[in-house]
Amino acid sequence: MTTATLTNVRPSDVPALLEAGAVLIDVREHQETTAGAAPGAMLMPLQTFSVDRLPTDTPLVLICRSGGRSMAAAQALAQMGFTTYNVAGGMLAWAAAGLPVVAENGAAGAVL
Numbered sequence: 351m352t353t354a355t356l357t358n359v360r361p362s363d364v365p366a367l368l369e370a371g372a373v374l375i376d377v378r379e380h381q382e383t384t385a386g387a388a389p390g391a392m393l394m395p396l397q398t399f400s401v402d403r404l405p406t407d408t409p410l411v412l413i414c415r416s417g418g419r420s421m422a423a424a425q426a427l428a429q430m431g432f433t434t435y436n437v438a439g440g441m442l443a444w445a446a447a448g449l450p451v452v453a454e455n456g457a458a459g460a461v462l
Contacts, residue, residue, distance in 0.1 A: 386459020
């Protein structure tokens with residue numbers, strides 16, 4: 351990893367990024383993701399965030415509730431050389447765009 355990039359993306363851009371091989375990482379706390387998260391997201395709360403658990407050879411798409419925490423994480427990772435994308439507006443924008451939100455038990459979820 352030699353070049354660092356950070357790009358803000360709309361929720362509607364995320365499915366294409368994932369299709370191209372990016373990994374979606376939700377940095378919200380467990381009580382938030384239990385209520386609802388994007389299907390297939392890797393759940394890694396900021397309190398327990400570990401760079402060692404991240405793939406180093408694929409872009410990372412970070413998301414939180416409204417975009418602030420994920421932006422901070424994406425900026426830090428970009429400075430370490432990762433290619434990162436921040437979902438502008440976070441899960442609130444994701445849900446507003448009509449993208450799926452799933453609770454931990456598999457039922458329809460909600461964004462807290």
